[in-house]
Amino acid sequence: MTMEIPRVAVEFMNSDHDHAAEQLADMLAALPTYGAAPAALAEACRAFLDHNREHFAREEEAMQATGFPPYPVHKQEHERALAWLADFTAGVxxxxxxxxxxxxxxxxxxxxxxxxxxxxxxxxxxxxIASH
Incomplete structure (x- = not known):
């Protein structure tokens, strides 16, 4: 699966998104082995989850540093996504x-x-962020 990753105005975000897409490709590659050996997919899911935790922390730091007005809404979405991914990873x-x-x-x-x-x-x- 080749995903077209949208580009944004901040390079660290683009780099993080590219890395996340690579990790998602690893998850997709591990799908066929899930029934017989869930460990490979679980590890790929954990890597994706950990990367997103780090990425979201970098984004949140940049939002706070630039006084991004809807920071609480974006942070809440990060928390929701991390909880969803963590639950899914634990299940896998x-x-x-x-x-x-x-x-x-x-x-x-x-x-x-x-x-x-x-x-x-x-x-x-x-x-x-790019304009502040």
């Missing part, structure tokens, strides 16, 4: 979601959320 590690659910989340829901988050919240945030 336990082997609890069925393969259809895992395929749907990794193949559709996470990529859709990722692109939408960049196109909406990150686009506006990056323009603010």
């Amino acid at each position: 590690a336990a082997g609890s979601p069925d393969a259809d659910a895992v395929n749907r989340v990794v193949g559709q829901e996470i990529p859709a959320w990722f692109i939408q988050h960049i196109q909406t919240m990150d686009f506006v945030t990056a323009n603010w």
Whole structure:
């Protein structure tokens, strides 16, 4: 799967997004082994989760440093996404979601959320950061 990652006005965000897309590709590559060996997908999910924690912290620091007015809304979305990804990762590690659910989340829901988050919240945030 090749994803077209939207570009934003702040380079560290673009670099982080590119890295996240690579990690998402790793998750997709591990999908076929999920039923027999969930550990590979669980590890890929953990890497994606950890990267997003670090990325969100960098974004939040930049938002605070530039006085981004809707910072609380963007931070709340980060917290919601991290909770969702952490719950999903824990489930994968336990082997609890069925393969259809895992395929749907990794193949559709996470990529859709990722692109939408960049196109909406990150686009506006990056323009603010770049101009302040």
